[in-house]
Amino acid sequence: MIKSWMALKMDVHLENSPLSRKLGVFVALSQSEVTVLNGLHQRRRTFVAGRDLVDQGQSDQAAYILCSGWACSYKLLSDGQRQVVDFQIPGDFLGLRSVLLRVSDHSIVPVTDIEVTEVHAADLLDAFAKTPRLAAAVLWAASRDEAIVVEHLVGVGRRDAGERLAHFLLELGTRLTLVGMGSKAGYACPLSQYMLADAVGLSAVHVNRVLRQLREKGLLTFRDGHVTFDNYAKLIEFAQFDRSYLDEIGPLLK
Amino acid sequence: MIKSWMALKMDVHLENSPLSRKLGVFVALSQSEVTVLNGLHQRRRTFVAGRDLVDQGQSDQAAYILCSGWACSYKLLSDGQRQVVDFQIPGDFLGLRSVLLRVSDHSIVPVTDIEVTEVHAADLLDAFAKTPRLAAAVLWAASRDEAIVVEHLVGVGRRDAGERLAHFLLELGTRLTLVGMGSKAGYACPLSQYMLADAVGLSAVHVNRVLRQLREKGLLTFRDGHVTFDNYAKLIEFAQFDRSYLDEIGPLLK
DNA sequence: CGCGGCATTGAAATTACTCAAGGGGAGTGG
DNA sequence: CCACTCCCCTTGAGTAATTTCAATGCCGCG
Numbered sequence: 167m168i169k170s171w172m173a174l175k176m177d178v179h180l181e182n183s184p185l186s187r188k189l190g191v192f193v194a195l196s197q198s199e200v201t202v203l204n205g206l207h208q209r210r211r212t213f214v215a216g217r218d219l220v221d222q223g224q225s226d227q228a229a230y231i232l233c234s235g236w237a238c239s240y241k242l243l244s245d246g247q248r249q250v251v252d253f254q255i256p257g258d259f260l261g262l263r264s265v266l267l268r269v270s271d272h273s274i275v276p277v278t279d280i281e282v283t284e285v286h287a288a289d290l291l292d293a294f295a296k297t298p299r300l301a302a303a304v305l306w307a308a309s310r311d312e313a314i315v316v317e318h319l320v321g322v323g324r325r326d327a328g329e330r331l332a333h334f335l336l337e338l339g340t341r342l343t344l345v346g347m348g349s350k351a352g353y354a355c356p357l358s359q360y361m362l363a364d365a366v367g368l369s370a371v372h373v374n375r376v377l378r379q380l381r382e383k384g385l386l387t388f389r390d391g392h393v394t395f396d397n398y399a400k401l402i403e404f405a406q407f408d409r410s411y412l413d414e415i416g417p418l419l420k
Numbered sequence: 421m422i423k424s425w426m427a428l429k430m431d432v433h434l435e436n437s438p439l440s441r442k443l444g445v446f447v448a449l450s451q452s453e454v455t456v457l458n459g460l461h462q463r464r465r466t467f468v469a470g471r472d473l474v475d476q477g478q479s480d481q482a483a484y485i486l487c488s489g490w491a492c493s494y495k496l497l498s499d500g501q502r503q504v505v506d507f508q509i510p511g512d513f514l515g516l517r518s519v520l521l522r523v524s525d526h527s528i529v530p531v532t533d534i535e536v537t538e539v540h541a542a543d544l545l546d547a548f549a550k551t552p553r554l555a556a557a558v559l560w561a562a563s564r565d566e567a568i569v570v571e572h573l574v575g576v577g578r579r580d581a582g583e584r585l586a587h588f589l590l591e592l593g594t595r596l597t598l599v600g601m602g603s604k605a606g607y608a609c610p611l612s613q614y615m616l617a618d619a620v621g622l623s624a625v626h627v628n629r630v631l632r633q634l635r636e637k638g639l640l641t642f643r644d645g646h647v648t649f650d651n652y653a654k655l656i657e658f659a660q661f662d663r664s665y666l667d668e669i670g671p672l673l674k
Numbered sequence: 675c676g677c678g679g680c681a682t683t684g685a686a687a688t689t690a691c692t693c694a695a696g697g698g699g700a701g702t703g704g
Numbered sequence: 705c706c707a708c709t710c711c712c713c714t715t716g717a718g719t720a721a722t723t724t725c726a727a728t729g730c731c732g733c734g
Binding site for chain 2: 251305316325366367
């Protein structure tokens with residue numbers, strides 16, 4: 167009897183959508199909560215690489231959960247410079263902040279072709295009313311995203327070019343590993359050196375030089391759409407990488 | 421009859437705590453919600469300037485609402501460098517992310533002596549269950565905080581020293597004006613040039629030089645604990661300051 | 675074949691940092 | 705009251721990091 171119930175529960179978890187998998191990390195979700203959650207984002211959409219999904223200043227936007235591919239959140243300055251705020255990988259929210267603040271403070275562009283599921287603001291708010299624990303879970307997810315941005319700020323503000331690039335690529339590797347798309351050996355990375363430059367706040371030329379230095383030091387290789395960690399332990403020490411801000415330490419709400 | 425009810429409602433709003441004032445911006449709070457909210461943070465505490473409230477890595481921490489004074493959230497690197505993530509002014513949350521992620525990814529130190537009210541994680545989660553709209557409101561507040569960090573990242577990553585400092589001081593001015601502590605003329609600012617340097621990712625020496633340039637250009641004066649906007653319009657243009665990410669455009673949830 | 679995007683490298687220019695020194699004010703102890 | 709210290713602000717000079725400008729090669733694609 168107990169066994170079959172557990173099997174049922176397992177099944178629920180096995181057929182997890184990217185969203186319930188993400189939120190389940192923070193809050194142990196009941197079956198009914200998973201059902202509400204899955205009802206949230208039925209509509210599946212695809213977008214092609216390079217064409218903006220959301221533009222800075224746009225309002226009344228939906229949020230998305232990224233199912234496959236990479237996306238990029240960035241802000242443009244009026245003189246044409248760009249700062250990449252973060253890259254999103256499968257399982258991440260896209261544009262959650264835009265929905266909550268009603269006006270998007272940033273733009274989002276798919277780095278590769280992507281698949282997403284759409285979440286409407288009204289549905290999300292309804293779901294909060296039905297199952298408050300969901301709200302807590304979303305708040306957790308948002309906090310973790312914020313922790314990533316904060317660590318990014320630290321890198322851009324206080325790490326030199328080498329440490330900064332190494333740290334950034336290590337972080338991406340760790341996040342990808344959590345969703346099964348990377349390992350301590352490396353990962354497939356669709357970013358150009360230009361995008362990388364706009365993320366770490368350096369010029370593309372300098373990124374190129376620093377990547378060469380990292381390669382010559384035997385730390386990592388960035389080439390042909392692939393990041394290879396040539397010496398993971400040494401790299402972590404070099405970049406002073408502490409992954410604790412990325413750790414998903416299990417449900418706080420049982 | 422109606423009149424007296426409205427007077428009562430007004431009273432409730434007049435005796436707003438910093439927390440209900442903050443959250444009321446995002447969600448129209450009913451009287452009962454305000455009551456729940458005020459029950460959340462009864463305990464008032466004070467801390468002296470310079471002694472850390474929360475340390476990086478610490479767990480099981482309470483969150484706070486800042487009632488008076490300035491605080492500073494920062495991260496330390498192992499080589500002793502510091503990056504200030506943000507300064508908090510009255511009405512801001514302190515350490516909300518620390519509570520949600522259970523382990524603090526940053527430290528918090530009072531810049532001046534401060535008064536706060538304490539919010540315990542468990543109480544906050546209880547309150548979410550009672551009044552889900554509160555959860556939405558807290559999520560909004562967190563999103564706005566994140567928008568501030570994102571804009572900070574843009575400044576550190578892509579603005580030169582002058583624009584960066586100008587933008588940063590303008591942002592603080594706008595936030596202070598929203599809580600009645602500043603104007604287009606300027607504001608009282610308890611920050612040292614060292615703290616400012618750790619916020620904008622420059623050396624203190626360079627901050628000093630750049631502040632002089634801003635003064636000599638007739639844009640702003642930073643002196644004796646006071647920021648004076650010598651030419652607000654010109655300064656905004658110089659810094660390419662767009663305040664929309666700070667705007668509190670009224671309740672989304674009616 | 676020509677074109678555009680990306681990667682690579684050199685050289686010069688700029689920005690920001692480090693080191694060093696000195697001044698002023700607030701607090702403290704003699 | 706004075707000497708002393710500490711913290712913060714200020715300035716100069718030399719150095720290091722990073723950018724800009726410029727040129728070249730590679731590759732995929734129409």
